[in-house]
Amino acid sequence: MSNSVYIAGAFEHPTREAPDKSAMQLHAEVARGALADAGLPKSRVNGFATAGIPEYKHTFKGPMMMADYLGLRGVSWAENTDDGGGAQLTHMAHAVSAIRDGKCDVVLITLGGRPRSRAQNTGTGGTAGTTMQDNFEHIHGNTVITRYAMVAKRHMHEYGTTPLQFGAIREAVSYHAQFNDDALYPDPVTAQDVVNSRTISDPIHLLDCCVISDGGAAVVLVSSDVADELARECVEIIGCGESITHHDAGRMNILETGARESGDSAFDEAGISRSDVDYASLYDSFTVTVLLELEDLGFCEKGAGGEFAESGALKAPDGELPVNTDGGGLCSNQPANKGGLTKVVEAVRQLRGETAPEVQIPNARYAIAHGMGGDFVTREKHTTLLLEAPR
């Protein structure tokens, strides 16, 4: 028991467009929200993690800038890993170890940014970059979207997956979004609507892509001793897993992602099986992202993700595995182009029984939250968390 680590506070910023705020301010607002949710004062924070803040140069200074701005004193453990969209899940996995090691007992993790207000060209960048590998990739002009489209096309080729099956993922998630007052795109769409939307890079259509939103989210992790002090019931983190997969000297199988290994690690640690999971928050930069995660996290056979989605399994509250009941990155929020932390927030809401009633899973006990960074085809970082409801 004393080794357990809990999520005491979770908060998602309600805004999706923040033209009149700074990125720092968004971090502060979500930090305040998560601490209030936990019932802890800022003075209790002794661990802090945040990824780089793209608005500012020297993003490696992110945690220093932010600790200064927020007025955090006595931070004895800090983390600024930026492994992309799942960065804050990585921070959580690392914070679990730090808390278990006694390095800190109240960890604040923040995400915030304004890509929508800054009108960033997200996903279409294609010119030579700055890493060694970019010379062999970006120099060819391929973009984030074409890389995901190449994966979708290969999946269709090997397994007979159809564009309508990719569309079924957004259909389920958009059904959920209508019950989220904060969702950027709250209108339900059908799989056919997705296929009818503008082609971005065949077979990826406009509605296969996630939103670009301003905003943020934050969580507060605590030791079991701190959890015992609190008035609120806390969600336990029962398993964590991380994995990097890549090009592998030219042997990459683009249909197998790091979610397989990160998922296996998390399930091994948690000691539960796939069938125990009541709710899944899956990183959804594109519909094909969800499809591969469903397969690689072991919720269906390899190649069967399309059929699984089409069967209605992803729809709450009655589907076999409801996914992204907040509307996810596809319909609700992908703050700062790093939607990972919102996955945790919705999983916490499900386990506390605090989601919209129409999508609340009755007696949800176990949830999975999965984040990824980098991108398919080149190199990816996956982080998986398994969470258990308060009892």
Next chain:
Amino acid sequence: MTVPEQWEPRETPEVDPETAPFWRAAADGTLLLYECDDCGLVFYYPRAFCPDDFSPNVSPKPATGTGRVYTYATTDVVSEWPSDDLPMVSAIVELDEGPRMLTTLVDCDADSIAIDDRVEVVFVPTDDEDVAIPVFRPTD
């Protein structure tokens, strides 16, 4: 060097000592792979050591420059890319030597490409005459 019709000289990739032989060979019309002298792994992209056993005993190995389309995707939207070069067909080509490489397909009608189509390498010049970029075009 065979130059595809629709391509202007491209921005030059960053050439460092480790990868210079690859880019120089491309400018001479050769696609270079590397082979580990110890374990025999043939790999792409170039590295000064073997990514399997960390051996520094690796040798350049000219590729045949032929292969097949493993997957591909076409797009009209690429930031800062010359509009004359759009739509762009991104692809992963599986070389006959084994490695798969991310590249571009040229001299082709995007609607008529299919997975497993045979392709051959051609080279796009850059502003630096000693550096060229390998891309592929369909063959019969």
